[in-house]
Structure formats: C-alpha cells, structure tokens
Amino acid sequence: MSTTADGGAETRTVTVTEDAAEQALALLESEELDTDVAGLRLFVQQGGCAGLSYGMRFDDAPEDDDTIVEAHGLRVFVDPSSEKYIAGSKLDYENGLQAAGFNVENPNVEAECGCGESFRT
Known part of the structure; x- marks a missing residue:
C-alpha cells in the first residue's frame, strides 16, 4: 500500500515536515543509501513507562505490506x-538550544510519560 504527501485522494498515515525530510535525507545520503529506494522506517514498539514508544531506523527498501x-x-x-x-501523526525535526532530533506529534495519544519517551493510545 502506498500513499503520497503531494496530493491525491489517498489518506496519509503520517505527514512529514520539510525540515524532517531534509534532515533524514542528509542522514540517508551520509550512509550512502539510495534515496530513491531506501527510506526512514517509523514504527511503534512495546516499552517505556506508558506502554508504547516510537522507533526509527533506515531501511534499504520497504517490506511488501508497508505503507x-x-x-x-x-x-x-x-x-x-x-x-x-x-x-494522522506528523513527523518533524526540532533543533533547539538543549537538543535536536526528530519528533512525532501524534493525535492518537491519550497519555505520555513524564519524560515524553513513551505513550498510550
């Protein structure tokens, strides 16, 4: 299944800000991955005091059942x-005085832990 962020009637799983895309593409290129095929995997895993946490990694290619x-x-x-x-989440990149990194803004979150590292829906 595939969705696009640049128009069309399909529903988007996530939206990606331009800053997040630029940062991820720079990292992909520094790893010498082909950005026409490779990409950023965004996933949810069990863990953290609230029950779920986000994970990200680079993959050479999508799996057959990926969006x-x-x-x-x-x-x-x-x-x-x-x-x-x-x-419905938004992937952004924040560059602040104390930290820089990717951030997921998820409208499905009902509760987060105090440190913001895990969530519950």
Whole structure:
C-alpha cells in the first residue's frame, strides 16, 4: 500500500515536515543509501513507562505490506501494526538550544510519560 504527501485522494498515515525530510535525507545520503529506494522506517514498539514508544531506523527498501509515505523527496515506511497507533501523526525535526532530533506529534495519544519517551493510545 502506498500513499503520497503531494496530493491525491489517498489518506496519509503520517505527514512529514520539510525540515524532517531534509534532515533524514542528509542522514540517508551520509550512509550512502539510495534515496530513491531506501527510506526512514517509523514504527511503534512495546516499552517505556506508558506502554508504547516510537522507533526509527533506515531501511534499504520497504517490506511488501508497508505503507509508503513520500514527502519532500523522503520515503517513510510504516508497518501495518504500527500504522494503527500513528495514523494522522506528523513527523518533524526540532533543533533547539538543549537538543535536536526528530519528533512525532501524534493525535492518537491519550497519555505520555513524564519524560515524553513513551505513550498510550
């Protein structure tokens, strides 16, 4: 299943800001991965004091059952079991005085732990 962020009538699993795409693409290229095929995998895993946490890694290619979101030249892969937890989320990149990194804004979250590392839907 594939979705696009640049128009069309299909529903997006996640939206990706331009800043997040630029940062991820730079990292993919530094790993010498082909950005036409490889992408950023966004997933949900068990863990943390609230029950679930986000994970991200680079993959050479999507799995057969992944949803593929394409935005600003970046391909984001989401597996079916993670999709139900992150549908409608926004992936952003924040660069602040104390920290820099990717951030997931998830409208499905009912509660987060105090440190913000885990969540519950």
